[in-house]
Amino acid sequence: MKPDKILLDHGSGGKISHGLTADLLLPVFDNPALAMLDDGATLNVLGGRIAFSTDTYVVDPIFFPGGGIGDLAINGTVNDVAMCGATPLYLSVGMIIEEGFPMADLERVVAQMGRAAKLAAVTVVTGDTKVVPKGAADKIFINTAGIGIIPGNVNVSGANARSGDVVILSGTMADHGMTILTQRQGLVFESNLKSDSAPLNHMVADILRTGCDIHVLRDPTRGGVGTTLNEISGKSNIGIRIYEDRLPVKPAVTGICELLGFDPLYVANEGKLLAFVPADQADRVLTAIQRSPYGEDACIIGETVDEHPGRVFMKTRIGGERIVDMLTGEQLPRIC
Amino acid sequence: MKPDKILLDHGSGGKISHGLTADLLLPVFDNPALAMLDDGATLNVLGGRIAFSTDTYVVDPIFFPGGGIGDLAINGTVNDVAMCGATPLYLSVGMIIEEGFPMADLERVVAQMGRAAKLAAVTVVTGDTKVVPKGAADKIFINTAGIGIIPGNVNVSGANARSGDVVILSGTMADHGMTILTQRQGLVFESNLKSDSAPLNHMVADILRTGCDIHVLRDPTRGGVGTTLNEISGKSNIGIRIYEDRLPVKPAVTGICELLGFDPLYVANEGKLLAFVPADQADRVLTAIQRSPYGEDACIIGETVDEHPGRVFMKTRIGGERIVDMLTGEQLPRIC
Numbered sequence: 001m002k003p004d005k006i007l008l009d010h011g012s013g014g015k016i017s018h019g020l021t022a023d024l025l026l027p028v029f030d031n032p033a034l035a036m037l038d039d040g041a042t043l044n045v046l047g048g049r050i051a052f053s054t055d056t057y058v059v060d061p062i063f064f065p066g067g068g069i070g071d072l073a074i075n076g077t078v079n080d081v082a083m084c085g086a087t088p089l090y091l092s093v094g095m096i097i098e099e100g101f102p103m104a105d106l107e108r109v110v111a112q113m114g115r116a117a118k119l120a121a122v123t124v125v126t127g128d129t130k131v132v133p134k135g136a137a138d139k140i141f142i143n144t145a146g147i148g149i150i151p152g153n154v155n156v157s158g159a160n161a162r163s164g165d166v167v168i169l170s171g172t173m174a175d176h177g178m179t180i181l182t183q184r185q186g187l188v189f190e191s192n193l194k195s196d197s198a199p200l201n202h203m204v205a206d207i208l209r210t211g212c213d214i215h216v217l218r219d220p221t222r223g224g225v226g227t228t229l230n231e232i233s234g235k236s237n238i239g240i241r242i243y244e245d246r247l248p249v250k251p252a253v254t255g256i257c258e259l260l261g262f263d264p265l266y267v268a269n270e271g272k273l274l275a276f277v278p279a280d281q282a283d284r285v286l287t288a289i290q291r292s293p294y295g296e297d298a299c300i301i302g303e304t305v306d307e308h309p310g311r312v313f314m315k316t317r318i319g320g321e322r323i324v325d326m327l328t329g330e331q332l333p334r335i336c
Numbered sequence: 337m338k339p340d341k342i343l344l345d346h347g348s349g350g351k352i353s354h355g356l357t358a359d360l361l362l363p364v365f366d367n368p369a370l371a372m373l374d375d376g377a378t379l380n381v382l383g384g385r386i387a388f389s390t391d392t393y394v395v396d397p398i399f400f401p402g403g404g405i406g407d408l409a410i411n412g413t414v415n416d417v418a419m420c421g422a423t424p425l426y427l428s429v430g431m432i433i434e435e436g437f438p439m440a441d442l443e444r445v446v447a448q449m450g451r452a453a454k455l456a457a458v459t460v461v462t463g464d465t466k467v468v469p470k471g472a473a474d475k476i477f478i479n480t481a482g483i484g485i486i487p488g489n490v491n492v493s494g495a496n497a498r499s500g501d502v503v504i505l506s507g508t509m510a511d512h513g514m515t516i517l518t519q520r521q522g523l524v525f526e527s528n529l530k531s532d533s534a535p536l537n538h539m540v541a542d543i544l545r546t547g548c549d550i551h552v553l554r555d556p557t558r559g560g561v562g563t564t565l566n567e568i569s570g571k572s573n574i575g576i577r578i579y580e581d582r583l584p585v586k587p588a589v590t591g592i593c594e595l596l597g598f599d600p601l602y603v604a605n606e607g608k609l610l611a612f613v614p615a616d617q618a619d620r621v622l623t624a625i626q627r628s629p630y631g632e633d634a635c636i637i638g639e640t641v642d643e644h645p646g647r648v649f650m651k652t653r654i655g656g657e658r659i660v661d662m663l664t665g666e667q668l669p670r671i672c
Contacts, residue, residue, distance in 0.1 A: 005438055007467070009467075010465070010467050011467025011468075024442070028447065028449065028450035029429075031459045033462070034460060034461050034463070043425075045384075046382040047383070048381075050483075052461060053462050054428035054463065055430065055464045056430040056432055056464050056479060058473075090369075090388060093390070094392040096394060096432075096477055099343065102340065103339065103341060106342060110361060111364065123367050125370050125377035126376055128391045128392050129357070130347050130394050131342055131343070132669065135474075136473070137473050138473065141432055141473070141477065143390070143430045143479035143481075145390055145481030147379075147388060149381065333469055334469070
């Protein structure tokens, strides 16, 4: 039954939030660019193609090991534009600030944004600031939208996975999500967990520069690798098999996930990408990714399979096979 | 002294919010497109020019006579893109929804967005939905960003007002702001106040189609006509003189403004524009505006003057002259 109120699950990135998009938003804003449901829209303008994407950042806490809401807001949209195969160029920044928010914190957030924009080589060209009365918002929320140019020969989409592709993951899973969770819960571990918040556009440029036939680029943020692979398998109507023993997770993250009962497959990343490429070109792409400062742990985690189109399977460590389903609802609100 | 916390005034559109932009944001995101501080950025891409703009909508209440946050979020960004002289084409929508928000209200907001997008002939091509726990946001906030194409011969900017220009205002002042205020305060008047929320892109197209030499187009939203004229006089380094007896205000709005102590010159509009054009072409532009469904009350409210560059003056009804300054702080939080 359809709930009559918005639940945290509606913002999870899982089944319920996909349902909201499909049932409520797509019918109203009916158009082919939106219906692709890629990380951004691909638009034909001025005789070329641009990518256009947006994301709103509501992460709590706003500062955490490895970054903060400022760099997250820049990197997240840079990455969404890059996942369209585009070179991100320009960003907008829209801030909602709670009355009473410390000026020193705002300066820190803006400085993070400035450094992140410089690192990603993008320019913040337009913006808007709203202040709401105390209690009407929690600290600060930031929306960014981004524009990039798609080179003529690039054609990546979550719908383009093909038979014979392998699946490359650019590094370890769940670093961002578990960092936020442990910070928020006041859990202090010996480990040095930190967010993987990073711009991936230079890595994408290196991947495209190989000249290989790149089918899919996606960054597994909210909902994690498990959810993103489900989106790709559904949109490309193909099966995907991954291997549990190949999935890269830092030992400290594995430990905390086990302790708290989280599956790293579904925990958010903010500096990782999935690439689908033909098997015979995988080594070249993998090498390009591993050379990137954010890709040293990259590896092949699986491949497309012709059986069971639209489903994701995992070969477990003990040799079995299980379905990797899309989660229904929310594991971690305000994770990004 | 610089405050150590964010005040409502920082989001007012007045002097204090301009100070925040100038002191904190411009130095960090230093670039010529942002420094123009127009309603949107003008960007050279793919051999042409696009306009790119963003705005976040936090209006309270979310539904009001004449519209709601949904159509406001579409119209506001459509208008900001149009004020760059562009034809708005594509929008992004980023929503922050409070847990527990009624689904029926969300459906109503989305339906408003859909109708407004259709009316403005723009396409929502990408989006993002975040849900935050109850109490972390008040009901719903919506960010939109927009992209449009600027025709080759168009060159409008708040910095382009010139000696010999007249100032056209496309209709009555303060309808939106006073509607929100009376709704919020539970003030019920006999009058039928309603917001002027409307898309102005078709009006702008009609203006540009006259072939006249349009110098400035701006929509006087937050801060009203008084603030927007101050921005233009400052950026163009020219004096502006307006005439009190020419300023169009609906009688009901005048009455409520007087009752509550508001100056309609500083109250927000959401479906009006200011155009600066050479005096000898003003009649053609005025006629084009008056033919628009949202421009029937358009009139010439003043002109540029060479004395006192950067200042705005008003000839009062009783024949005196007073400075129209930019307000320091906030009259009405969450007005848009």
